[in-house]
Amino acid sequence: MASAPPPAAPGVVASGTSLPLLRHRALFSNFFRRERFARYLGSVSGFAWAFLHPLALLGVYHFVFTTVFRAGAMNGKSFLLFVAVALWPWLAAQEALQRGTVSIGGYAGLIRKVAFPHELIVYASVAATLVLQFVGYLVVLVVLALFGEPVRFEGLLLAIPLWIVLSVAITGLALGLAALQVFIRDIEHILLPVLMILMYLTPILYPLSLVPESMKPWVAANPFGYLVDRLRDALLDGQLAIGWGDAAAVVVALALFAAGRWVFLRLSPHFEDFV
Amino acid sequence: MSAPLLHLSGVGKDYAKLDTNAGRVGLVFDLLRGRGVTHAFHALDDISFDLAAGESLGIIGENGAGKSTLLKVVAGVITPTRGSVDVRGRVGALLELGSGFHPEYSGLANIDLAAALLGLTPSEIAAKRDEIVAFADIGEHIHDPIKHYSSGMVVRLGFAVATALKPDVLITDEVLAVGDESFQKKCVAWMENYLAGGGTLLLCSHSMYHVQKLCRAALWLKDGRIVRHGPSPEVTQAYLAYHEEKSVGAKKPIAAPRASAEGYYAIQSLTVDPPGRIAAGATLAVRGEVYSPDDRVPVVLIGLVRADGTPVYGVATDMDGVAPVRVRAQRFAFWLTFPQLPLLPGKYLVRAHALDPEGVRLFDNVEQPFVVEGTTRELGLVRIGHGWNGSETK
Numbered sequence: 001m002a003s004a005p006p007p008a009a010p011g012v013v014a015s016g017t018s019l020p021l022l023r024h025r026a027l028f029s030n031f032f033r034r035e036r037f038a039r040y041l042g043s044v045s046g047f048a049w050a051f052l053h054p055l056a057l058l059g060v061y062h063f064v065f066t067t068v069f070r071a072g073a074m075n076g077k078s079f080l081l082f083v084a085v086a087l088w089p090w091l092a093a094q095e096a097l098q099r100g101t102v103s104i105g106g107y108a109g110l111i112r113k114v115a116f117p118h119e120l121i122v123y124a125s126v127a128a129t130l131v132l133q134f135v136g137y138l139v140v141l142v143v144l145a146l147f148g149e150p151v152r153f154e155g156l157l158l159a160i161p162l163w164i165v166l167s168v169a170i171t172g173l174a175l176g177l178a179a180l181q182v183f184i185r186d187i188e189h190i191l192l193p194v195l196m197i198l199m200y201l202t203p204i205l206y207p208l209s210l211v212p213e214s215m216k217p218w219v220a221a222n223p224f225g226y227l228v229d230r231l232r233d234a235l236l237d238g239q240l241a242i243g244w245g246d247a248a249a250v251v252v253a254l255a256l257f258a259a260g261r262w263v264f265l266r267l268s269p270h271f272e273d274f275v
Numbered sequence: 276m277s278a279p280l281l282h283l284s285g286v287g288k289d290y291a292k293l294d295t296n297a298g299r300v301g302l303v304f305d306l307l308r309g310r311g312v313t314h315a316f317h318a319l320d321d322i323s324f325d326l327a328a329g330e331s332l333g334i335i336g337e338n339g340a341g342k343s344t345l346l347k348v349v350a351g352v353i354t355p356t357r358g359s360v361d362v363r364g365r366v367g368a369l370l371e372l373g374s375g376f377h378p379e380y381s382g383l384a385n386i387d388l389a390a391a392l393l394g395l396t397p398s399e400i401a402a403k404r405d406e407i408v409a410f411a412d413i414g415e416h417i418h419d420p421i422k423h424y425s426s427g428m429v430v431r432l433g434f435a436v437a438t439a440l441k442p443d444v445l446i447t448d449e450v451l452a453v454g455d456e457s458f459q460k461k462c463v464a465w466m467e468n469y470l471a472g473g474g475t476l477l478l479c480s481h482s483m484y485h486v487q488k489l490c491r492a493a494l495w496l497k498d499g500r501i502v503r504h505g506p507s508p509e510v511t512q513a514y515l516a517y518h519e520e521k522s523v524g525a526k527k528p529i530a531a532p533r534a535s536a537e538g539y540y541a542i543q544s545l546t547v548d549p550p551g552r553i554a555a556g557a558t559l560a561v562r563g564e565v566y567s568p569d570d571r572v573p574v575v576l577i578g579l580v581r582a583d584g585t586p587v588y589g590v591a592t593d594m595d596g597v598a599p600v601r602v603r604a605q606r607f608a609f610w611l612t613f614p615q616l617p618l619l620p621g622k623y624l625v626r627a628h629a630l631d632p633e634g635v636r637l638f639d640n641v642e643q644p645f646v647v648e649g650t651t652r653e654l655g656l657v658r659i660g661h662g663w664n665g666s667e668t669k
Contacts, residue, residue: 026400027391034377114368114375114392115351183303266307269354272347273290 020117031124054136077236081149084140085235086204086228092133093170094195100126100174101181102188108275118268122178126171134163155234162230165253172257179267182274279325280444280475285358286322288344289315318344319499331476333486333507335514336496342479346446367442369433378422382432385421389436411435446477483511528641531566540573540629541566542641547625555620555649559613565629567605572598574630575609582622587656593634617658620649
């Protein structure tokens with residue numbers, strides 16, 4: 001028992017400025033599995049849902065837009081593909097935010113009794129949602145292509161980095177909201193209508209070109225609208241050129257992450273008393 | 276000498292007292308601006324102690340004294356509001372039954388979770404798994420979800436995880452109280468072994484037996500502050516004495532109606548003569564009346580203590596083979612004199628306790644203060660007869 005104690009005490013973690021993801025990767029993957037486990041009966045059904053849910057949604061949208069509204073083409077492109085390319089990232093972001101916001105509550109017992117970096121909970125929750133939704137996105141694109149829709153798969157070269165930028169931004173927002181939710185329970189109830197309104201204010205189900213001139217700057221100012229445009233550029237038109245706008249998007253995402261994490265680290269030492 | 280394994284300095288923990296939602300919003304803004312908690316309840320205040328490798332410390336105190344909060348601060352679960360906690364080594368915490376276990380997970384999956392929570396890497400976890408399963412010794416149940424376990428099995432598993440990971444400091448709460456007799460013995464045996472092997476233990480228990488058996492030092496907490504910290508026999512005895520005094524209760528006489536209802540023997544009056552002040556070496560008389568619910572002759576115990584509670588002398592009627600005198604139904608008088616009282620100047624108390632006729636059960640504690648006056652420069656409590664062998668200076 002004479003050996004020198006290890007330099008870092010795992011019992012005392014809580015704060016710190018370094019990312020604990022690497023050091024606690026075993027815990028992260030444990031939480032990640034728990035998040036999937038909590039959502040589905042098991043990993044097999046979870047995998048199945050990753051395919052079934054997007055396909056069912058796609059079928060419904062096909063019925064509503066193509067069969068009922070007869071919106072066959074939009075700017076010369078298939079309307080179904082036009083919507084699908086933008087709608088999935090939105091659904092992914094929405095679900096990740098909602099689940100991430102309430103994620104801390106599910107670990108109340110652990111937080112009160114064991115020391116670990118609380119931010120791992122939010123990372124695991126957001127990652128579990130986004131990974132699943134991204135798989136669903138790919139499934140939707142493949143199915144659309146099989147039905148003859150002109151999907152430009154080389155666009156994934158840009159779409160994947162765009163998803164990563166989105167993930168960073170969503171993680172930052174979720175960190176901030178999750179920390180606030182512990183103290184102010186209304187956050188989750190405010191979030192739902194806000195996301196709903198935002199969805200209709202974002203050019204997801206319609207192109208920006210249909211928006212009246214007077215309101216265009218407001219709709220165009222929505223950062224998510226920018227992301228939607230870029231995904232359509234990539235997957236509908238196969239445009240892979242990147243510009244200053246993309247650099248700005250990266251900066252915004254990193255700033256959101258830094259701000260959200262700052263809020264989280266300020267509040268997380270007090271979780272134990274409020275969860 | 277190396278630095279202590281555990282060093283707490285001026286540790287305090289405040290909890291916010293909130294009753295409105297507006298208060299919660301305000302609190303969030305205060306916390307974001309880096310301000311402390313206003314309107315706080317001090318769960319811990321000014322706690323400082325060191326624990327060197329190989330030492331064992333028992334934490335004792337009443338419910339709500341802050342014992343669990345202190346353990347959680349050391350375990351890193353709670354961030355202290357004030358002061359600092361330095362832990363040089365791996366802390367294994369066994370706080371509450373099955374803490375950190377997920378009820379839906381199997382025993383094996385929970386081992387992985389607990390090890391991951393301790394900060395082990397996947398390869399380290401894989402290397403330890405078999406060892407933990409063997410220690411827990413719960414057979415095939417290791418594959419069942421924890422929610423189907425008996426509480427004893429949960430404790431076994433928790434103990435196996437916390438101990439098999441070879442912590443430098445083991446922190447445990449009231450967990451020893453759970454589990455059957457043989458498991459408790461196994462736990463105690465393991466801990467004695469662990470301590471003998473140079474392990475460091477921080478134990479929190481209501482069992483003075485466990486604290487005295489396992490811990491060399493003890494720390495008594497009351498209302499979040501340290502009352503006493505020292506060798507465990509000393510601290511546990513002081514704590515027990517405090518409890519006796521508390522249960523014996525008020526220092527005022529128990530009125531006859533209540534004593535009658537409860538079946539208590541109770542001192543009804545207590546006077547010292549001369550009252551209040553007495554010259555050193557004068558004669559002190561102690562008089563009073565005692566109530567007996569069944570009219571049998573009670574035993575009366577009279578003690579002299581210094582004002583800080585240090586006992587000086589105590590004697591009971593049955594020790595001297597005397598009995599209080601019956602003055603009327605259910606009332607007995609006692610009268611005790613101390614000729615040439617040898618107490619040195621200072622503040623003292625006379626304590627009187629009523630006991631049952633068998634002299635076994637002690638019912639009350641009535642006190643009467645008095646001051647011994649004098650000009651001597653002698654030190655201590657009592658004057659002891661003595662003689663110097665030397666020549667006089669004058």
